[in-house]
Amino acid sequence: MSAALGKLLFIIGLAIVAAVVAITRKAWAPAAGHALPSIWRIAKITVAEARRRRVIQAVMVLVVMIIVSMNFFSYLSPHEQSRMLISGGLASITVFGILLSIFVAAFMIPQEIENRTVYAILSKPVRRFEFVMGKYLGALIILGAIIGILTVVLVGVLVFQDRLVQDLPDSKFDPNLGPVVFAAIMSYFALAVLTALIILISTVASTTMTVLSAFIIWAVGSLQSQIYELAENAAGATKLLLFIIYNVVPKLENFDFRHQVSNMMPVSVISGWHAVIHGIGYTLVVLILAAIFFNDRQV
Amino acid sequence: MSNEEAVLQVEGLTKIYRSLFTPAGVKAVDDLNLSVRRGETYSIVGPNGSGKTTTLKILLGLIFPTGGTTSIFGKGISDLSVRARIGFLPEDAYLYDCFNGEELLDFYAGLFGFSSRRRAELVEELLSLVGMQANRRVPFRECSKGMRQRLALAQALVNDPELLILDEPTSGLDPAGRHQMTRLILELKRRGKTILLCSHFLAEVEEVCDRVGIMYRGRLVAEGTLAELAGEPTEILITVTGLEGAAAEKVGGQAGVMEVRDGVVRMSKADEGQLWAVLEFIHRAGGVIVEVTRPRPTLQDVFVRAIGEEAK
Ligand SMILES: Nc1ncnc2c1ncn2[C@@H]1O[C@H](COP(=O)(O)OP(=O)(O)O)[C@@H](O)[C@H]1O
Numbered sequence: 001m002s003a004a005l006g007k008l009l010f011i012i013g014l015a016i017v018a019a020v021v022a023i024t025r026k027a028w029a030p031a032a033g034h035a036l037p038s039i040w041r042i043a044k045i046t047v048a049e050a051r052r053r054r055v056i057q058a059v060m061v062l063v064v065m066i067i068v069s070m071n072f073f074s075y076l077s078p079h080e081q082s083r084m085l086i087s088g089g090l091a092s093i094t095v096f097g098i099l100l101s102i103f104v105a106a107f108m109i110p111q112e113i114e115n116r117t118v119y120a121i122l123s124k125p126v127r128r129f130e131f132v133m134g135k136y137l138g139a140l141i142i143l144g145a146i147i148g149i150l151t152v153v154l155v156g157v158l159v160f161q162d163r164l165v166q167d168l169p170d171s172k173f174d175p176n177l178g179p180v181v182f183a184a185i186m187s188y189f190a191l192a193v194l195t196a197l198i199i200l201i202s203t204v205a206s207t208t209m210t211v212l213s214a215f216i217i218w219a220v221g222s223l224q225s226q227i228y229e230l231a232e233n234a235a236g237a238t239k240l241l242l243f244i245i246y247n248v249v250p251k252l253e254n255f256d257f258r259h260q261v262s263n264m265m266p267v268s269v270i271s272g273w274h275a276v277i278h279g280i281g282y283t284l285v286v287l288i289l290a291a292i293f294f295n296d297r298q299v
Numbered sequence: 300m301s302n303e304e305a306v307l308q309v310e311g312l313t314k315i316y317r318s319l320f321t322p323a324g325v326k327a328v329d330d331l332n333l334s335v336r337r338g339e340t341y342s343i344v345g346p347n348g349s350g351k352t353t354t355l356k357i358l359l360g361l362i363f364p365t366g367g368t369t370s371i372f373g374k375g376i377s378d379l380s381v382r383a384r385i386g387f388l389p390e391d392a393y394l395y396d397c398f399n400g401e402e403l404l405d406f407y408a409g410l411f412g413f414s415s416r417r418r419a420e421l422v423e424e425l426l427s428l429v430g431m432q433a434n435r436r437v438p439f440r441e442c443s444k445g446m447r448q449r450l451a452l453a454q455a456l457v458n459d460p461e462l463l464i465l466d467e468p469t470s471g472l473d474p475a476g477r478h479q480m481t482r483l484i485l486e487l488k489r490r491g492k493t494i495l496l497c498s499h500f501l502a503e504v505e506e507v508c509d510r511v512g513i514m515y516r517g518r519l520v521a522e523g524t525l526a527e528l529a530g531e532p533t534e535i536l537i538t539v540t541g542l543e544g545a546a547a548e549k550v551g552g553q554a555g556v557m558e559v560r561d562g563v564v565r566m567s568k569a570d571e572g573q574l575w576a577v578l579e580f581i582h583r584a585g586g587v588i589v590e591v592t593r594p595r596p597t598l599q600d601v602f603v604r605a606i607g608e609e610a611k
Pocket residue numbers: 316317325326327345346347348349350351352353354
């Protein structure tokens with residue numbers, strides 16, 4: 001499918017969704033008045049629970065230590081050092097962000113079922129989709145806080161190092177702060193998409209299966225351009241399969257601006273927004289499916 | 300009469316669990332019919348695996364039936380207004396374990412949309428009702444089984460429900476905990492709640508419930524009030540001391556006496572006319588009469604009988 005056709009279909013889809021929402025507004029507005037507070041309460045308790053999880057805290061401390069300790073590679077020239085700090089810092093944020101989002105999202109719903117905590121909630125006037133959306137919103141807040149804290153640490157390290165070396169003759173240390181923050185925000189959007197997909201899988205699969213699929217999706221999602229090339233050169237059933245994978249698995253690499261930012265290349269904000277808008281549409285579809293699947297789940 | 304009104308109704312309910320390993324399925328509930336009237340305490344009693352939890356989970360919409368229907372307040376469980384009027388204590392209940400009683404009850408009350416002031420009042424009321432004021436700050440993870448169970452009951456009461464559904468409320472508790480829970484259920488009953496509870500533990504049920512349904516292998520094998528189920532006394536027991544060997548044998552030979560063993564003379568209730576003659580004979584043979592009783596069959600006997608008939 002050509003890129004232009006894809007975009008056209010996407011815009012048509014968006015228009016249809018907008019029209020349906022506008023026409024059915026009266027029907028769902030009162031329901032939303034109930035749903036939003038429930039979703040918010042479930043999100044809040046999910047966040048509060050995560051704040052007390054030692055594992056998350058431990059991983060955060062570890063990543064902060066990694067980012068801070070990267071400062072001590074003092075044999076590099078200031079310019080190389082800034083590149084190394086940026087690429088290393090963004091890599092830590094991305095990789096640990098993904099690991100934590102898999103950890104957070106894959107266990108969220110299956111564990112509620114295994115621990116039987118879900119009974120006390122679903123027997124109250126809470127709809128199944130409100131539960132799923134609350135969990136997703138909670139995950140978004142948790143991951144936002146994680147990425148936010150790590151980004152602040154990375155920015156702090158870059159500013160500190162910049163101060164330290166700026167008096168050296170011919171320093172050329174470039175903290176590149178704007179693009180660094182942009183890249184971090186984009187990796188957060190990638191996590192948002194990935195998390196929705198993990199939650200969808202977790203509504204039907206066991207914890208083990210969910211974690212396994214999450215890693216596969218991460219791998220495939222980061223290699224989408226290679227998969228596209230493979231598909232172009234394949235034939236028959238393999239070609240079809242690869243194209244299905246290419247179109248169904250989120251294109252996580254579209255959110256990855258690490259290479260440009262650490263090499264001080266200009267970043268295309270437009271392509272970032274493209275990825276985000278596409279990601280939002282994708283996430284909505286995934287979340288609707290998750291709600292439908294969870295509605296039929298026997299808990 | 301509004302007292303006769305059915306609050307909860309189950310008709311022809313069937314549930315078959317299917318999985319990869321059991322393609323034929325496990326029939327957990329088999330054509331079950333049940334109705335609970337307003338204000339009564341109804342107890343489903345049956346051994347483990349008889350389908351009690353399955354029935355309650357279907358009633359609450361946590362799992363879905365293979366066949367049949369259930370209704371509460373005349374509506375389906377998917378109706379949120381129904382769920383706003385019921386409270387559920389799950390079997391072996393577990394709540395978010397990193398929070399304490401205060402935090403948990405505040406959260407569950409929030410799911411009904413109460414204001415923060417109303418929630419604070421509710422938390423106080425409920426903690427005091429279940430006797431958890433002193434331990435209000437203990438994280439659920441560190442609570443004893445009895446404390447957990449009481450918090451879980453409080454959680455089911457945040458909306459002051461008209462109908463309470465309790466799955467094994469006293470199982471796994473020590474005698475003190477069991478006593479506390481039984482008293483709580485009696486208190487809720489006094490407050491006019493309709494209660495559907497299930498248990499594999501008969502003695503607990505005798506104290507609190509108005510009607511009992513005995514469930515076995517997914518079916519209701521007997522149902523009625525305690526008196527109806529237990530029926531009339533069938534025998535007379537005379538407890539005696541001082542009856543030795545030959546004398547005891549002589550008593551055993553008297554008309555109406557079925558058996559003499561371990562100082563107890565058993566007579567059929569049908570031979571009550573012979574009672575005075577037997578007592579006199581015992582007296583003359585040198586025995587001292589300690590007690591004469593006409594015991595009703597215990598629920599345990601009824602239970603064993605009902606299950607025995609079903610098993611045949
Ligand atoms: N999720 C499930 N999958 C398969 N079988 C189940 C499941 N839950 C219960 N069962 C089976 O259904 C029967 C009834 O179980 P249950 O309703 O828990 O009984 P009870 O609560 O009376 O002990 C048992 O044989 C049990 O093994």
